[in-house]
Amino acid sequence: MITRNRVISRLTLKIFAVNGLALVMLAFGLFYLGQYENNLIKTEQKTLERQAHIYAGAIAETAQVRGPMIRRGERGARILKFDRLARFPARKMIRRLGQTTTSRIRLYDFDGQIMGDSDWLAGPVGVIETGPSSHRTRFLKMPVTASLDFIVDVLPSSLNLDYYPTQEKTSMTGFMYPDVQNALANMPSASAWWKNDMEGKKNMVLSAAVPVKSMKGVIGVVYLTRSGEGIINAMRQVQRDILMIFLISLGFTFLLSLYLSGAIARPLKKLSRSAERVQNNFGRGEKIPDLSKRNDEIGDLSLSLKSMTDALSLRLDSIESFAADVAHEIKNPLTSLRSAVETLSIIKSDDDRKRLMSVILHDVNRLDRLITDISKSSRLDAELSREDLEHVDLRPMLESMAQYYNAGLSLPVNMNIGVNGVESRLGQVFDNLLSNAQSFSDTIKISAEKQGRSWHITIKDNGGGIPENKLDAIFNRFYSERPTSERFGEHSGLGLAICKQIIEAHDGEIYADNIMDENQNKIGAQFTVIMRSV
Incomplete structure (x- = not known):
């Protein structure tokens, strides 16, 4: 984007042109007073002719x-x-x-x-x-009057x-x-x-x-x-x-145009230059001016640009963090593979070789699973932006998943659970949540309740719960809090992060909480998805 440095912006010139158009039409009216002048002449001629008739009658009589x-x-x-x-x-x-x-x-x-x-x-x-008197009264004209008379004299008759x-x-x-x-x-x-x-x-x-x-x-x-x-x-x-x-009027129009130029063109130019600096600095360290106090469309534009810039900064930070997390997560299995390969060349025992080959295969599968999940996560935003939201009834989906995962189901009677969304993506969310609950517990329950204008869909399990200080962290990428009986590296830690990414793309919310008994002991965990009802 290139901002042209002009002494007078094109928008300012357009403001002057639009405001001055009516005045130009008024000025052209100076050239079209002929009809008015002709009417004056005809009136004077009729008066003079009537006067002549009177004089002619008087002379004829005397x-x-x-x-x-x-x-x-x-x-x-x-x-x-x-x-x-x-x-x-x-x-x-x-x-x-x-x-x-x-x-x-x-x-x-x-x-x-x-x-x-x-x-x-x-x-x-x-x-x-004697003839008519040629005496003329002379007086000193004011500069303004003299200027007007000069212009009038120049106008063609x-x-x-x-x-x-x-x-x-x-x-x-x-x-x-x-x-x-x-x-x-x-x-x-x-x-x-x-x-x-x-x-x-x-x-x-x-x-x-x-x-x-x-x-x-x-x-x-x-x-x-x-x-x-x-x-x-x-x-x-x-x-x-x-x-x-x-x-x-031209003077007032000029002043009004200057005011409009200052009220419209200058703020827009200021926003344009700020946007250019944001582009050159990749959204870092530059702030869009806050013009929301104007309470007009330019103020709304500044807020939109500010929100866009903030979102861009967050996205860039997220990309950097994601890249760092990916490098870290890939580095761990690669380090394990390197160690296993280096050790393999010096081991003589066949049993030890088999164990090392098992470790190498596990790390390769872990890398494959990790790269696959990373690929899905990185493409998710772009795919969601291309998909159109449509009316989705979650009741058939939840009933089918409850049967598949052998989970309890509590849904409103004779009521559709209607939301706006992409059915396949919402299915991916609930499938991830149920699969995650199944890995911690043998008892799962699905419930849905309408609160106000939103649906609250809850998935509960009777596992060991979630550490209180990790209720938010479990939605971070590559975070994994797995059962002790599960073999390390079976999950990439991207499942819940993808769930949150999908729900937020649908303007919804997702959060986790612990289920407590009457003695305030953790007896399980629950995940709640909130989406607007339609």
């Missing part, structure tokens, strides 16, 4: 006259009776209306010639065009508007404005335009044209224009607000 008008054409001039607008009353009305609004009001006659403009002032020297027609000083006709042309054709019209101000800054202009009507038709056009700076400012304010929310 400035409309009927009289002769000279119409010049290719065939010469003609005098016609025609409804028209009186110039001076119309201009006077335009000036008065212009004082009530911020819009610029222009009036054109039915020929498209301008008759009045709210930006004109009449004086002794004639008409003076979704509006696709034409530039407002430029009026030449020598041209006073209204036909240069599309809205006026539509109004002269008796079609009210409203538009939005781009226009550069005196400082070269692009601004929006809203326009609306409405026909001034008489009973006989269109006699003029009221043309209103208004700066769309309010819409621009409103859109800029929305963009600034979204951008401010984005930046604040």
Whole structure:
């Protein structure tokens, strides 16, 4: 296993990416405010058009006259009776209306010639065009506001508007404005335009044209224009607000991601490095950090790794101990064999030779039995890990073994002794226990009792019992406490150790105890196997 030393871990980057995804979507919202902006423009256009309708009606009522008008054409001039607008009353009305609004009001006659403009002032020297004020209030912006405005200015606009027609000083006709042309054709019209101000800054202009009507038709056009700076400012304010929310959220997201990185990525990295040190040191001398106080999945992971490391250390210790015990147990018969073989060459008597050959054969059989049991014990864990546990009823097994070993049997009536396990392995346990009891006693009794949610299976004998200080040691490998009448070396001392290994692999317990009479004298031994009931 290789732990890569990165300045920022991939998990930290993923945390930043996931937390920042929603903010990125919010930021993209800055580019999709076109619909909102279009609605603002349409609302302003409708307002401006309604205002133009009102002004057109007022002018038609106050400035409309009927009289002769000279119409010049290719065939010469003609005098016609025609409804028209009186110039001076119309201009006077335009000036008065212009004082009530911020819009610029222009009036054109039915020929498209301008008759009045709210930006004109009449004086002794004639008409003076004042134009809109170019004065702008300047103030020092805060650095944050200036930064936001800079970002907003960089954002592309979704509006696709034409530039407002430029009026030449020598041209006073209204036909240069599309809205006026539509109004002269008796079609009210409203538009939005781009226009550069005196400082070269692009601004929006809203326009609306409405026909001034008489009973006989269109006699003029009221043309209103208004700066769309309010819409621009409103859109800029929305963009600034979204951008401010984005930046604040980004800051919180960054801090939250750092916290999550410290709470998740760093402990995992710490566990990973500890696991690597355990691997390099074969589980010796290295401790997995205890993060159980977190009370979360990482804490559970640390406990699992700690338990695994402890189990690995125990297994390595067990392997070392097993190897040492095997070497010791094999060395004894080998030493005996070596001594017998060396002695055999110098013995002259045939009877002594036969006795030595008997010793050699006994030691060879002992080695064979020992190696066979060692092989079974060493393969047991691996075999148990590959075998699936299934429901096993121990009643038929115990009844069959009681008959084979001629043992007494006491089982619950009409009740299955159900456990989860591997039937062949459990049979091996009870066979070893009964065989061991038979070697010490001629009376054996098997009993089973359910206590709570567990089955307690007990095998009793009436032998000499077990030394009190050896009740646990008898389950150690190669420990042998045999009857004095039995020939040495007939058993490897692995039987009870294998029994314990199998029962613990089934999440059960096995222990030994002595049977006492009323005077506290040992009258036998009993082995109890405890397994969970199913």
